Amino acid sequence: MWDDRYSGDPVAAMKPQRGPVQREQVMLARGLVVEHTETEFCGAVVGVREGFLQLEDFDGAVRSFPLGDGFLIDGKPVALVMPKRAPQPQRTASGSVAAPRQRARVAMPSRIFVEGRHDAELVEQVWGDDLRVEGVVVELLDGADNLEQVLAEFGPGPGRRAGVLLDHLVRGSKETRIAEQVARGPGGSNVLIVGHPFIDIWAAVKPERLGLQAWPQIPRDIEWKTGICRALGWPAEEPADIADAWARIRGRVRTYRDLEPSLLGRVEQLIDFVTDPEARG
Numbered sequence: 001m002w003d004d005r006y007s008g009d010p011v012a013a014m015k016p017q018r019g020p021v022q023r024e025q026v027m028l029a030r031g032l033v034v035e036h037t038e039t040e041f042c043g044a045v046v047g048v049r050e051g052f053l054q055l056e057d058f059d060g061a062v063r064s065f066p067l068g069d070g071f072l073i074d075g076k077p078v079a080l081v082m083p084k085r086a087p088q089p090q091r092t093a094s095g096s097v098a099a100p101r102q103r104a105r106v107a108m109p110s111r112i113f114v115e116g117r118h119d120a121e122l123v124e125q126v127w128g129d130d131l132r133v134e135g136v137v138v139e140l141l142d143g144a145d146n147l148e149q150v151l152a153e154f155g156p157g158p159g160r161r162a163g164v165l166l167d168h169l170v171r172g173s174k175e176t177r178i179a180e181q182v183a184r185g186p187g188g189s190n191v192l193i194v195g196h197p198f199i200d201i202w203a204a205v206k207p208e209r210l211g212l213q214a215w216p217q218i219p220r221d222i223e224w225k226t227g228i229c230r231a232l233g234w235p236a237e238e239p240a241d242i243a244d245a246w247a248r249i250r251g252r253v254r255t256y257r258d259l260e261p262s263l264l265g266r267v268e269q270l271i272d273f274v275t276d277p278e279a280r281g
Contacts, residue, residue: 023079028053034080036063037070053080092129093255108135110161110274113150115141118246119165119201126256127267134275144175147193148182156187159278163270169195192273194266199224202249204263209252 026032028045034055035042041063043055052064053071065071071078112131114120120138124131131138141150144166156162164182166175179193198204202225203215210232218227229236229245236242256264 023077025081026073026078027083028080029083033073034078035072035075036065037072037077039063039065041065048082093126107137108274109159110136110163111154112136112138112163112165112270112274113141113147114138114165115144115167116201118250119167121246122201122204122250122253122259123165123267125250125253126259127271130271134271136271136274144178147178148185151182151185151187151191156190158190160190161274161276162187162191163274164191164193165266165270166193166195167201168197168199169193170197192270194269196260196263196266198260198263201263202228202246204260205249205253206258206260209258210249 028048030045030047032045033042034045036055041055041057043057043063045053046056046062047054048067051067053067054062054064056062067080071080112123114123117140120140123138141147147164151162154162166179169175169179175195179195182188182191182193196204207213207215216228216231218224218231225242225245226236229241234241234245234248236245252258
């Protein structure tokens, strides 16, 4: 008979059968003690940065390892998993928590009035979502000189408030004199007039958003917007040039953080005034 006891490799038969290593998934947490398989460095998790795990050993030495490397906990292979972040609430450009999508609300009787189109466009860009949720409409005055006539036609009263945003509302200005006269007139308790100190709404955009340290100083005998365009090297000969300049400035505004606080507070004050429950009648 043929003896085949030496035909195999007894040493090969003693080798363990290798296969995929089963790794238990473990959620990463600060203070979790793990061992790096290749270097045998053992330490507590102190941070994760740009895909690298930072471990600190007993002596205070800190080393970083790719998160995709092999690690052990109590001698057992593990797969380290980043914890899931809790979903962050979406926010509007004004910083408010975005409300769930819903049908447009019927406009409330109260209104917010602004001097011009540029003012309205900036308010819409930053606070538009909030205003639509509340049902607040923004209307144009086409200049502070029209304020008394517009308010007379609007007819402010209980349940019908008017909030007004004026440019250059500073001591001694024309806008301040108009505001004081309106406040003394009929319906004054249902009208709130506020303003920012800037000669124009353009300057309420932080100058650094345009790469400036400050807005240029324009002589009083030069129309301000025209002077700004010329100082910045932009065309300023046609109305279309002014419109293009404003589009360029407004395009740098993403959220309320790009606007000066002296404007932010005034707009929020107006929104609170016209949306007060007493204003709904």
